[in-house]
Amino acid sequence: MPSALRQPSCRQVLDLLPEPFVVIDRDYRIVAANQAYLRRYGVAAGEVEGRRCHEISHRSQVPCSRNGEICPLETSMATGRPAQVLHVHFDRGGRAERVELVVTPIVEGGEVAFVGERIRPLADPDDAAELLVGRSQPMLEVLALLRRVAQAQVTVLLTGESGVGKEQAARYLHHQSSRAGGPFVVVDCSTLSPNLIESELFGHEKGAFTGASTSRKGLFEAAHGGTLFIDEVGELPMELQARLLRALEVGAVRRVGSTHYRRVDVRVVVATHRDLVSWVRSGRFRADLYYRLAAFPVRVPALREHLEDVPALAEHFLRRMEGGGRFLPLAEGVVERLMSYPYPGNVRELRNIVERAVVLAGDGPIEPEHVVFPEEPTHKPDPEPQGKGRLRRMRSPGPERIREALQRAEGHRGRAAAELGISERTLYRYLRRMRADGD
């Protein structure tokens, strides 16, 4: 290098980066940090070098791998490759925030001597963390995928068993995207009658069919500027599959007059619990639509694959219930019992079990025996004394009323359930029954 050529210091270069950035050695010691890092974690300049990364951002004396988290530094040191994970950090005020860490190895003499760690705080951490609870590795992977795809326009296909949180994942995606300020519109193909889906999705002009006395906006249009979540897309009839494909490809979703279409700006997220690949093979689902939808597939894991999230989920549901906070923290025996079950109904079933435990606990604390799994007889008073089957036969509002309520609520199951005077859980049971009966 010519002697006259001066170079800025490593710190000066790092200060050019707007996001917190640190360089860490093999012993977790910070060797350089930028201004954004110092500000975020409340460390004075000159006091950061030599301190361990986990002491500052995790408030922990031990590396995060010893607290059950994946340490991206260790991964990168071991593999020599970049690593990306989501963690919870504590900012200067001690507030927990979700961050995405992108760690890149710095190689010296053939081995990784340091890593550079870029820290990206996730938008609106409290809300987002509430939307999709769970910090197990499978959930962190889902969160990372959703965050990565959030800013793109690509259609996302969410797969996974019923009740795993696909709709919740779609809400998270919307929340993380630049469309978060726009509408999030849900349409559930399994609950709309086949001849109404078309007008629900795409709207209709006055006089388009008998009874269409006014023109009506479709859900695509209602989602303009936001996200349209099409749930149970596998239930879409063949002829509408073609229409959906066309809408996705040209963005033309509403016919105005005989030749014009109105374009809308909508991000489409679809979900299914069906095995669409085998449906494509058997001719029940259009291959061209499948390939269009599967551009970015995200599988939401079954709860039995991440039972370690059960305590956090249970506490989340308790906090959301009126007065549920008084049951926190849950006793160890209760947590153990909650974690001993495989949850075939996934997160929805866990929520129901927690709600039931609250009823059974009455005025006292939740005890392990209040956690009742379906196959077990209970000796406690039944909050639904008529039993599930009987209740369904006696009180079901009927498929027609359910569909109408869902249409009025624009697919929002909570609002539809409220209108029908039943719980969301009961509505789900009726819907499942309708699906099984082919209604």
Ligand SMILES: Nc1ncnc2c1ncn2[C@@H]1O[C@H](COP(=O)(O)OP(=O)(O)OP(=O)(O)O)[C@@H](O)[C@H]1O
């Ligand atoms: N990770 C999560 N964090 C918080 N709540 C969750 C999570 N996953 C699921 N839930 C809650 O569990 C219930 C079921 O979730 P959701 O409706 O998103 O499942 P789904 O996979 O879309 O189900 P289906 O296939 O039956 O439509 C909802 O009350 C949702 O709020």
